[in-house]
Amino acid sequence: DGGITQSPKYLFRKEGQNVTLSCEQNLNHDAMYWYRQDPGQGLRLIYYSQIVNDFQKGDIAEGYSVSREKKESFPLTVTSAQKNPTAFYLCASSPTSGRRGTDTQYFGPGTRLTVL
Amino acid sequence: AQSVTQPDIHITVSEGASLELRCNYSYGATPYLFWYVQSPGQGLQLLLKYFSGDTLVQGIKGFEAEFKRSQSSFNLRKPSVHWSDAAEYFCAVVGGSGGGADGLTFGKGTHLIIQP
Numbered sequence: 001d002g003g004i005t006q007s008p009k010y011l012f013r014k015e016g017q018n019v020t021l022s023c024e025q026n027l028n029h030d031a032m033y034w035y036r037q038d039p040g041q042g043l044r045l046i047y048y049s050q051i052v053n054d055f056q057k058g059d060i061a062e063g064y065s066v067s068r069e070k071k072e073s074f075p076l077t078v079t080s081a082q083k084n085p086t087a088f089y090l091c092a093s094s095p096t097s098g099r100r101g102t103d104t105q106y107f108g109p110g111t112r113l114t115v116l
Numbered sequence: 117a118q119s120v121t122q123p124d125i126h127i128t129v130s131e132g133a134s135l136e137l138r139c140n141y142s143y144g145a146t147p148y149l150f151w152y153v154q155s156p157g158q159g160l161q162l163l164l165k166y167f168s169g170d171t172l173v174q175g176i177k178g179f180e181a182e183f184k185r186s187q188s189s190f191n192l193r194k195p196s197v198h199w200s201d202a203a204e205y206f207c208a209v210v211g212g213s214g215g216g217a218d219g220l221t222f223g224k225g226t227h228l229i230i231q232p
Binding site for chain 1: 120125150152157158159160161162165206208219220221222223224225
């Protein structure tokens with residue numbers, strides 16, 4: 001059963017702690033993405049990776065870090081430097097083609113992070 | 117920089133009535149456009165996409181969208197809505213507003229309410 005999994009669904013952390021959100025895909029997709037969603041704000045791109053061992057900053061990368069050691073995994077760490085980390089985090093993946101940007105992105109179910 | 121505007125934050129439609137959700141984009145080149153739907157607390161599901169060719173695009177669940185270059189619009193339509201269509205709808209264009217060229221830039225979403 002192919003798809004994208006994110007765990008956990010709900011995550012609570014104390015202010016000042018780093019926290020890592022998991023994203024795994026078994027679709028054999030090359031590209032993976034992290035978005036943040038806030039109420040009334042749509043989704044904003046945090047980081048993306050087109051290939052293993054390579055990733056690029058998106059629009060709001062400050063206070064976040066990622067790694068891409070395996071094709072199927074793209075974990076996101078929310079660091080204590082992120083000023084307002086409480087949000088809904090969505091991971092996505094897409095196959096790559098000769099025409100970059102035309103591949104459909106498929107989304108995971110999301111992780112809701114609450115910082116107390 | 118790319119941007120997407122969804123002018124309607126909320127729309128209320130009676131079950132069985134027709135629906136049109138508006139989307140306007142700003143993009144320097146030929147846009148790659150998407151409509152996604154999100155149920156509460158869930159990830160995003162692709163409804164349809166436009167890359168090139170026929171400007172009227174058919175999607176899943178009876179939705180369609182029309183690309184109008186002269187109006188920079190990509191409005192989503194459905195001839196007869198069902199109560200299960202109540203959700204948040206997002207329009208997106210390829211290309212991050214901050215330079216994340218392979219991510220998606222999303223509108224802020226339109227919340228669709230279905231009246232019985």
